[in-house]
């Protein structure tokens with residue numbers, strides 16, 4: 001078993017930032033990433049709200065630079081999926097298909113992913129009008145008509161947020177009532193720009209180069225309707241990648257890892273950062289902030305043990 005001071009699981013912005021901080025603190029640090037480093041932001045052509053880039057920056061570009069920056073300080077990055085974690089107290093053992101790694105401190109940065117609808121046009125038009133994040137992409141649809149798909153808190157929050165930019169927001173929901181909390185419902189129903197498309201599912205996202213609208217089907221009447229839109233925001237679910245740590249560290253009812261302000265999870269030596277953590281805003285900049293704090297806390301934890 002190869003030994004490290006810190007092992008980070010996940011090479012998105014949270015994991016990479018933790019890697020920069022931990023290796024710059026001269027801790028022997030390994031980052032394990034099952035795909036290529038970058039996480040969700042790799043699919044974003046333009047990251048507009050990350051400070052320091054007045055014209056925005058492409059997701060893959062900023063990740064490429066973060067990898068170089070981390071490696072300059074000595075971060076070791078391996079392409080491997082962690083499939084099992086064992087905790088014997090002083091050392092944690094992480095198993096991958098072709099080897100295992102040990103460290104006193106583990107940073108959990110496995111991120112999360114949006115649920116997709118699985119309809120024609122969705123994958124083809126992702127980043128060209130299909131979005132999973134109104135906070136990220138809402139301003140790109142100023143004075144345009146948009147559609148939000150979903151009926152929970154996230155969908156209604158997204159719809160309300162979009163009313164600051166868009167001329168009209170149609171909310172397509174498969175039932176005839178919302179699951180969102182009452183206060184959000186009241187706000188949505190009072191908002192003139194929001195129109196509800198009840199009892200309906202999206203069957204296709206339309207458009208050649210960019211989104212031009214969605215085709216909906218009424219689940220009661222089977223009637224079809226074309227809703228014109230320049231943007232489609234999908235809010236049908238977001239799942240943290242935390243099956244790996246189920247029962248090991250405390251999670252909430254949705255599976256998000258519960259931490260304190262120092263990113264410490266419920267079990268000593270485990271820290272969590274980014275979208276897999278229970279928190280209010282899941283964004284690039286907050287993932288980086290979490291990563292920095294988690295690495296700092298891991299450093300403190302190691303120093304206090306010695």
Ligand SMILES: Cc1cc2nc3c(=O)[nH]c(=O)nc-3n(C[C@H](O)[C@H](O)[C@H](O)COP(=O)(O)OP(=O)(O)OC[C@H]3O[C@@H](n4cnc5c(N)ncnc54)[C@H](O)[C@@H]3O)c2cc1C
Pocket residue numbers: 009010011012013014015032033034035036037038039040041043044046047048049050080081082083109110111112113132133136137241244273274275276282283284285287
């Ligand atoms: C299309 C899109 C556009 C976005 N646009 C913006 C934007 O404009 N502005 C903004 O601030 N935010 C944006 N976001 C949100 C932002 O990308 C996320 O908040 C951020 O990536 C979270 O970082 P993370 O490191 O916590 O997780 P992730 O980015 O999800 O990375 C987690 C990584 O962990 C890896 N992993 C998971 N499990 C394992 C395992 N068992 N072993 C090894 N590796 C594992 C995954 O492969 C993944 O690479 C966008 C997201 C999407 C999807």
